[in-house]
Amino acid sequence: xxxxxPHIHMTSRTTDDYEAMRAVGVRAVVExxxxxxxxxxxxxxxxxxxxxxxxxxxxxxxxxxxxHHCTLALNPKEANDPRCLPVxxxxxxxxxxxxxxxxxxxxxxxxxxxxxxxxAAQLQLAAAHELxxxxxxxHRDKLAGLRRTLxxxxxxxxxxxxxxxxxxxxxxxxEAKDGGCWLGFSVYPDTKMDEERMVAVLKSYGMEKxxxxxxxxxxxxxxxxxxxxxxxxxxxxxxxDDVDQxxxxxxxxxxxxxxxxxxxxxxxxxxxxxxxxxxxxGAPATPAEPGSGARGSEVAPAAGA
Amino acid sequence: MSSTSGTSGTSGTSGTSGTSGTSGTSGxxxxxxxxxxxxxxxxxxxxELDARLGEAAxxxxxxxxxxxxARPGGxxxxxxxxxxxxxxxxxxxxxxxxxxxxxLLHAARADAGTLARVYRQGTADERRAVLKALPHLVPGPEAxxxxxxxxxxxxxxxxxxxxxxxxxxxxxxxxxxxAVLKCLFTGVGVDAVADLARRARADAELARxxxxxxxxxxxxxxxxxxxxxxxxxxxxxTATPHGKES
Numbered sequence: 001x002x003x004x005x006p007h008i009h010m011t012s013r014t015t016d017d018y019e020a021m022r023a024v025g026v027r028a029v030v031e032x033x034x035x036x037x038x039x040x041x042x043x044x045x046x047x048x049x050x051x052x053x054x055x056x057x058x059x060x061x062x063x064x065x066x067x068h069h070c071t072l073a074l075n076p077k078e079a080n081d082p083r084c085l086p087v088x089x090x091x092x093x094x095x096x097x098x099x100x101x102x103x104x105x106x107x108x109x110x111x112x113x114x115x116x117x118x119x120a121a122q123l124q125l126a127a128a129h130e131l132x133x134x135x136x137x138x139h140r141d142k143l144a145g146l147r148r149t150l151x152x153x154x155x156x157x158x159x160x161x162x163x164x165x166x167x168x169x170x171x172x173x174x175e176a177k178d179g180g181c182w183l184g185f186s187v188y189p190d191t192k193m194d195e196e197r198m199v200a201v202l203k204s205y206g207m208e209k210x211x212x213x214x215x216x217x218x219x220x221x222x223x224x225x226x227x228x229x230x231x232x233x234x235x236x237x238x239x240x241d242d243v244d245q246x247x248x249x250x251x252x253x254x255x256x257x258x259x260x261x262x263x264x265x266x267x268x269x270x271x272x273x274x275x276x277x278x279x280x281x282g283a284p285a286t287p288a289e290p291g292s293g294a295r296g297s298e299v300a301p302a303a304g305a
Numbered sequence: 306m307s308s309t310s311g312t313s314g315t316s317g318t319s320g321t322s323g324t325s326g327t328s329g330t331s332g333x334x335x336x337x338x339x340x341x342x343x344x345x346x347x348x349x350x351x352x353e354l355d356a357r358l359g360e361a362a363x364x365x366x367x368x369x370x371x372x373x374x375a376r377p378g379g380x381x382x383x384x385x386x387x388x389x390x391x392x393x394x395x396x397x398x399x400x401x402x403x404x405x406x407x408x409l410l411h412a413a414r415a416d417a418g419t420l421a422r423v424y425r426q427g428t429a430d431e432r433r434a435v436l437k438a439l440p441h442l443v444p445g446p447e448a449x450x451x452x453x454x455x456x457x458x459x460x461x462x463x464x465x466x467x468x469x470x471x472x473x474x475x476x477x478x479x480x481x482x483x484a485v486l487k488c489l490f491t492g493v494g495v496d497a498v499a500d501l502a503r504r505a506r507a508d509a510e511l512a513r514x515x516x517x518x519x520x521x522x523x524x525x526x527x528x529x530x531x532x533x534x535x536x537x538x539x540x541x542x543t544a545t546p547h548g549k550e551s
Contacts, residue, residue, distance in 0.1 A: 055429035
């Protein structure tokens, strides 16, 4: 099973997670920029974060044979903090970078006028940079938030079929699907969707334009939820090809709209295996080489989209 | 969807050292360049790259280089040629991005100040290209802060690019020794270290650091990197360089 997690915040995860993800079939991830839990107080904090998503994090992922891309934006929550707003002026120079495959996460948190402004401005940035957009739907007042989101997208220069609306559930999937956008579902241990409900949604609404992610971050979440969904699909009678469509081909197709998706994972080699100075800190005396042995034997298949 | 190049991974899983992306900087290239910059001279690099690029990428590169040469200065917050540097990976393919970026920096006649800006505003891939361009573009030590920045990272691709000919020429003895040790720590092959034999020769302090590191590894029951013994041999006052470093 080859898996593309189209929404996961690896900055908040450990190298153990990368190793476990690789072991269950994850070969590619997209990391959207988001709120770090602790509010930022200046644009410079965003810039260091963006630089990490374009530097250190792809390197870390490559150690485990996982292709890493990102989406960049001012997130909805911090769009309400005037101290953070100037990052919008810095975004254009980041949106031209290789490996940036969408503008995101954008959308609504509390549906304030400031969020309206930031959402509209960043949809315009996406259109101007020929990038698709990843739009988060709010946790509170979700259906109203979805409707307002779709209205803003319709008024924007970005076509609906270049927009992935995420964190959908049973109450929002129909209107999102009717709207013509790509449909994202986050599968969590307690909140958002779970595996069985995800399978039920797939049975009811089909697999077209559906993406499933773990959205794993610093909260209670599980970076292996994509695999769990694949297993639940197979148990429910979906075919291997169905699973491949949802967990690989659909995210490849959506983020491929950027023209910047590169899925041959660069091998950074067996380096960085020594203690004290590496991301494989604490490696055993006989270190297992990333990308070799059992894990490395499953070479990522072709994108095929 | 030709741009989602999931099938082109020839460079993908074959590397075994921590120095991927630096294969063009070791021994043979230097001989070809006829200087000590670690890369073919720009004209040769251009010809080599053109030969490997597809038609669309070659045309893009030609336009980008012409633009950089014609308008190297600033135009608004970001010069157009700097945008070309940013997008070189998807235009030329990741495996050719370093060479394309080095050529762009050269075409724009980027000085130390410009290189510092491109580095500061760059992704890890762009930063690596700036490091590789330093020996061509900066005659003096003023770009050393970029090398030192890269050596502080744990990204082996940046570390490998940082220990090229520019570092060999300008890095002081203390920082150079730590750079060599860092290569051994992080698994960057010492083939990446430019001018290793000349700088290592009769360096008793480096020899001491290497011996201490070997002792620490041995005490922990861990293997000593094979490159360590090779560098240690080079620290002998009478060491004769290997062919690769000559």
